[in-house]
Amino acid sequence: MASIRFIHSADLHLGSPFSGMKGLDAEQWKILQNSTLAAFERLISYTLETGPDFLLIVGDVYDGEDRNLRAQHRFQQGMEQLHKAGIPVFLSHGNHDHLSGGAASFDLPANVHVFQDRVENVTLTVGGATVKIAGFSYGRRHITESMIEHYPVKETGVFQIGMLHGSEESDTEHAMYAPFRKEQLLDKKYDYWALGHIHKRQQLSLDPPIVYPGNLQGRHRKESGPKGFYEVVLTDGHAELEFIGAEAVCFERIEVDCSGVQHMNELFSVAKEQIEAHDAEALVAELELQNLDEATIHMLEDIPDGELVYALREALSNPRRFVHISTVQLDKKGLSSELSPFGKQLASRLESWEAGDWKQALKELYNHPKSGRFLPQLNSGLQEDLQAEAIAKIRKMMALEEQR
Numbered sequence: 001m002a003s004i005r006f007i008h009s010a011d012l013h014l015g016s017p018f019s020g021m022k023g024l025d026a027e028q029w030k031i032l033q034n035s036t037l038a039a040f041e042r043l044i045s046y047t048l049e050t051g052p053d054f055l056l057i058v059g060d061v062y063d064g065e066d067r068n069l070r071a072q073h074r075f076q077q078g079m080e081q082l083h084k085a086g087i088p089v090f091l092s093h094g095n096h097d098h099l100s101g102g103a104a105s106f107d108l109p110a111n112v113h114v115f116q117d118r119v120e121n122v123t124l125t126v127g128g129a130t131v132k133i134a135g136f137s138y139g140r141r142h143i144t145e146s147m148i149e150h151y152p153v154k155e156t157g158v159f160q161i162g163m164l165h166g167s168e169e170s171d172t173e174h175a176m177y178a179p180f181r182k183e184q185l186l187d188k189k190y191d192y193w194a195l196g197h198i199h200k201r202q203q204l205s206l207d208p209p210i211v212y213p214g215n216l217q218g219r220h221r222k223e224s225g226p227k228g229f230y231e232v233v234l235t236d237g238h239a240e241l242e243f244i245g246a247e248a249v250c251f252e253r254i255e256v257d258c259s260g261v262q263h264m265n266e267l268f269s270v271a272k273e274q275i276e277a278h279d280a281e282a283l284v285a286e287l288e289l290q291n292l293d294e295a296t297i298h299m300l301e302d303i304p305d306g307e308l309v310y311a312l313r314e315a316l317s318n319p320r321r322f323v324h325i326s327t328v329q330l331d332k333k334g335l336s337s338e339l340s341p342f343g344k345q346l347a348s349r350l351e352s353w354e355a356g357d358w359k360q361a362l363k364e365l366y367n368h369p370k371s372g373r374f375l376p377q378l379n380s381g382l383q384e385d386l387q388a389e390a391i392a393k394i395r396k397m398m399a400l401e402e403q404r
């Protein structure tokens with residue numbers, strides 16, 4: 001029975017600048033800045049070690065239209081290594097690295113097939129089996145029209161793979177690129193759909209597989225957990241997928257169970273345990289402190305802004321391992337039932353306030369001839385901050401006495 005083995009990767013985002021990150025030390029910053037390239041090196045070394053029939057890269061090789069020169073050079077070198085090993089690469093560019101980006105570019109070796117801006121169905125032969133791979137590159141930044149009708153239906157007797165960088169029509173969370181419906185993909189009768197664009201790893205269908213491998217390296221807190229690529233074996237009518245981790249730095253939200261914690265030293269030690277139990281070699285963690293009792297929440301709220309995160313960052317740092325605490329959040333669920341009825345009323349009134357209500361309440365302050373011009377703009381972010389602070393104050397002042 002014929003069988004093929006390949007690697008499916010997407011969204012490499014080489015040269016991602018990590019511009020929003022703060023508070024890392026110099027060494028960590030260097031590792032983070034280099035992380036997309038380090039993850040790419042892992043993709044290349046895994047491919048060289050395991051020698052698949054071919055490698056797919058489904059869009060967004062580069063993070064920016066300018067295609068960072070150093071990233072291009074490393075990419076070109078990776079492709080050369082695969083060329084020497086005789087491993088073909090199929091590459092389609094996505095919305096981040098579309099073909100009209102005015103970038104100086106490196107010439108890629110002959111093993112790399114770069115799809116152009118129209119759907120093309122390329123044929124190759126793998127150990128007697130015929131494999132067809134259909135795909136296209138983004139000719140420009142935005143491809144809002146559907147591209148799926150340009151993909152041919154599978155012929156009999158071949159392995160047909162589709163490469164598509166885009167999102168489902170029903171996906172309202174992401175900007176619409178080359179939209180498709182799952183049924184449209186299924187109608188093409190392909191053996192495997194290699195998708196790209198959505199950075200969260202997921203399978204829209206198991207049989208046949210319609211797969212987003214996710215990006216190779218998380219770029220911020222929302223791109224959390226292990227990141228990598230899939231190794232796929234297709235045998236007539238059957239697919240086997242294995243996820244292979246590649247990220248150099250892992251973003252993670254870590255819940256810390258603070259039940260029974262009353263003093264700061266206890267808090268630091270439960271947080272330390274959680275961090276040490278995590279197996280990422282380099283970790284950027286958001287801590288969420290859970291199951292805090294009321295007294296502990298009040299103790300933590302009295303700490304001036306930022307001091308808790310700085311102290312935890314220092315306490316949890318480890319000379320042998322990259323650990324960075326980006327934020328610390330308090331889960332305040334423990335408080336809701338302890339407010340007095342009047343306190344509850346006040347808090348829920350504040351929660352319902354809209355922009356106009358905030359303007360009205362702060363009118364005098366903002367119109368004040370001396371103070372007004374020093375105040376930040378009253379936008380939705382500031383309103384949220386004020387609301388959270390006010391509710392925290394109400395909770396603190398109006399908790400039922402007997403439950404303290």
Ligand SMILES: [Mn+2]
Nearest residue numbers: 011060096197
């Ligand atoms: Mn992308």
